[in-house]
Amino acid sequence: MNHELKLAFIGGGNMASALASGLIGKRCGADDVHIIDVNESALQQWREKGTSVAAAPDAVLSRQRVWVFAVKPQVMRETVAACKPFLQPDTLVISIAAGISSQTLSGWLGEPGKPWTRLVRCMPNTPALIGAGAAGLMALPGVTDQDKAQAQLLFRAVGQTCWVDSDEQIDAVTALSGSGPAYVFLFLEALVDGAVKLGLSAEQARTLALATLNGATQLAALSPETPATLRERVTSKGGTTAAALDIFAQHHFADVVQHAMQAAFDRAAQLSQEFSK
Numbered sequence: 348m349n350h351e352l353k354l355a356f357i358g359g360g361n362m363a364s365a366l367a368s369g370l371i372g373k374r375c376g377a378d379d380v381h382i383i384d385v386n387e388s389a390l391q392q393w394r395e396k397g398t399s400v401a402a403a404p405d406a407v408l409s410r411q412r413v414w415v416f417a418v419k420p421q422v423m424r425e426t427v428a429a430c431k432p433f434l435q436p437d438t439l440v441i442s443i444a445a446g447i448s449s450q451t452l453s454g455w456l457g458e459p460g461k462p463w464t465r466l467v468r469c470m471p472n473t474p475a476l477i478g479a480g481a482a483g484l485m486a487l488p489g490v491t492d493q494d495k496a497q498a499q500l501l502f503r504a505v506g507q508t509c510w511v512d513s514d515e516q517i518d519a520v521t522a523l524s525g526s527g528p529a530y531v532f533l534f535l536e537a538l539v540d541g542a543v544k545l546g547l548s549a550e551q552a553r554t555l556a557l558a559t560l561n562g563a564t565q566l567a568a569l570s571p572e573t574p575a576t577l578r579e580r581v582t583s584k585g586g587t588t589a590a591a592l593d594i595f596a597q598h599h600f601a602d603v604v605q606h607a608m609q610a611a612f613d614r615a616a617q618l619s620q621e622f623s624k
């Protein structure tokens with residue numbers, strides 16, 4: 348275990364919990380992690396995990412080499428301002444907030460005319476909770492190779508990572524894998540409800556629907572064939588799958604998915620505009 352990794356989460360909610368649960372015991376000890384959160388019940392849960400906690404930024408932050416900002420975008424500016432007095436020249440700052448651009452963040456963290464560029468913007472997702480996350484990362488010029496390796500190590504501990512080059516691409520990652528688990532859960536709910544309407548019990552439906560999503564995605568990941576070919580293999584001419592896929596096509600399923608992703612992407616850009624003022 349790497350006890351060199353001294354980590355702070357500023358905001359200890361859903362996403363910080365998902366990340367920390369993969370990291371503690373694997374990349375660092377609980378006592379290497381410091382949590383700042385305004386919510387007393389969240390802090391109590393962290394105390395039980397063995398981390399140090401504080402209700403407001405404190406001097407412990409100065410000793411934590413990596414800071415992960417994990418508060419909602421709406422409170423990010425005031426949170427950054429409160430933490431800023433504890434920044435050290437070698438602090439690696441990581442933000443996981445949706446829709447706050449690296450330029451805006453580096454302005455908030457830096458001084459007039461001297462933006463803070465030791466900054467990684469990251470978009471993770473909640474399956475990190477079980478080590479099956481997907482995260483896009485982007486680094487500003489002040490990030491050293493060692494910092495990059497450190498950030499990569501952090502998020503690799505809880506899933507797959509992918510470096511991207513721009514804030515726009517982070518917004519695209521947000522629309523795909525950041526928000527994506529919610530799309531999959533929606534599809535799962537629809538499959539289960541559909542199966543119950545067709546006469547299966549909720550338990551039977553859940554077991555088979557989960558196994559189908561899991562099996563199909565594993566097959567797509569392991570097979571050299573494209574998803575389109577794998578889909579065709581399921582689809583017998585004049586058979587049941589063709590009947591179902593006809594309905595998806597009539598309702599423009601692919602368009603609906605792409606419109607939904609565009610809305611997530613646009614919302615990220617809109618947040619980014621709002622918070623750059």
Ligand SMILES: NC(=O)C1=CN([C@@H]2O[C@H](COP(=O)(O)OP(=O)(O)OC[C@H]3O[C@@H](n4cnc5c(N)ncnc54)[C@H](OP(=O)(O)O)[C@@H]3O)[C@@H](O)[C@H]2O)C=CC1
Pocket residue numbers: 357358359360361362363383384385386389417418419420422425426443444445470471472473525526
């Ligand atoms: N949830 C997800 O799937 C993903 C979320 N993200 C990003 O992660 C960030 C956090 O999201 P999520 O974990 O879902 O949010 P949560 O609301 O679960 O967690 C945020 C935590 O921060 C606390 N908090 C509020 N204000 C402050 C403050 N000033 N200082 C310290 N802590 C504060 C909140 O307390 P209280 O509840 O009392 O306000 C809460 O405990 C967001 O920016 C989001 O865009 C990124 C990828 C995926």
Ligand SMILES: O=C(O)[C@@H]1CCC=N1
Pocket residue numbers: 445521525526
């Ligand atoms: O819904 C949101 O804004 C956050 C970002 C990605 C997932 N949850």
